[in-house]
Amino acid sequence: QVRLQESGPGLVKASETLSLTCTVSGGSISGFYWTWIRQPPGKGLEWIGYIDYSGRPYYGRNTNYNPSLKSRVSISLDTSKNQFSLKLTSVTAADTAVYYCAGEVDSTSSIWFDPWGQGTLVTVSS
Amino acid sequence: DVQMTQSPSSLSASVGDRVTITCRSSQSINNYLNWYQQKTGKAPKLLIHGASNLQSGVPSRFSGSGSETDFTLTISSLQPEDFATYYCQQSFSTPRTFGQGTKVGSK
Numbered sequence: 001q002v003r004l005q006e007s008g009p010g011l012v013k014a015s016e017t018l019s020l021t022c023t024v025s026g027g028s029i030s031g032f033y034w035t036w037i038r039q040p041p042g043k044g045l046e047w048i049g050y051i052d053y054s055g056r057p058y059y060g061r062n063t064n065y066n067p068s069l070k071s072r073v074s075i076s077l078d079t080s081k082n083q084f085s086l087k088l089t090s091v092t093a094a095d096t097a098v099y100y101c102a103g104e105v106d107s108t109s110s111i112w113f114d115p116w117g118q119g120t121l122v123t124v125s126s
Numbered sequence: 127d128v129q130m131t132q133s134p135s136s137l138s139a140s141v142g143d144r145v146t147i148t149c150r151s152s153q154s155i156n157n158y159l160n161w162y163q164q165k166t167g168k169a170p171k172l173l174i175h176g177a178s179n180l181q182s183g184v185p186s187r188f189s190g191s192g193s194e195t196d197f198t199l200t201i202s203s204l205q206p207e208d209f210a211t212y213y214c215q216q217s218f219s220t221p222r223t224f225g226q227g228t229k230v231g232s233k
Contacts, residue, residue, distance in 0.1 A: 044224055110157065111158060
């Protein structure tokens with residue numbers, strides 16, 4: 001059973017870069033779209049983006065980002081460490097949130113997020 | 127972006143009640159609709175994928191229905207552990223989007 005664990009600084013200064021890593025254990029890192037999702041305190045869920053490691057031919061490590069964050073976000077993958085990472089530049093207080101990593105599964109008839117990491121709170125300070 | 131709208135935003139119910147939550151998408155998403163349960167301080171947990179497919183290990187009192195733009199999550203007999211917030215999410219297109227959530231509280 002695949003398990004995910006986020007790690008990284010819990011406090012980031014405004015205008016700097018937020019960097020988080022998600023470690024995949026208990027199974028293969030291939031076959032998923034590795035995803036970041038965030039949730040501001042007391043609010044709903046926002047999809048940040050994914051990196052494709054589904055293993056489909058010709059797709060390689062395609063990334064797909066939320067247009068609302070696209071200019072500031074990048075997601076990368078390190079298969080040697082079974083990790084994927086998030087970088088979000090020029091952060092502001094609006095980026096304060098619990099950040100979740102998740103695996104998106106693309107089956108023949110549906111697509112869903114499972115598993116999820118436990119989440120890590122990142123606070124942007126001024 | 128596909129907008130997802132849930133109703134109600136919150137509800138109060140008692141153990142044993144039948145609970146229904148609806149989710150509407152701003153355009154047709156076929157059956158690419160998932161439901162998640164989130165308890166305070168925890169990550170969301172997948173309940174239903176593909177509008178009506180019960181995730182392995184999820185109790186059968188949870189069920190999902192609908193297609194195109196209108197979807198429903200039903201809890202047939204609410205249990206104490208079901209008090210939580212529920213989110214719908216579309217996976218038809220990117221960016222993936224979630225409903226605003228429905229908080230199920232105790233009456």
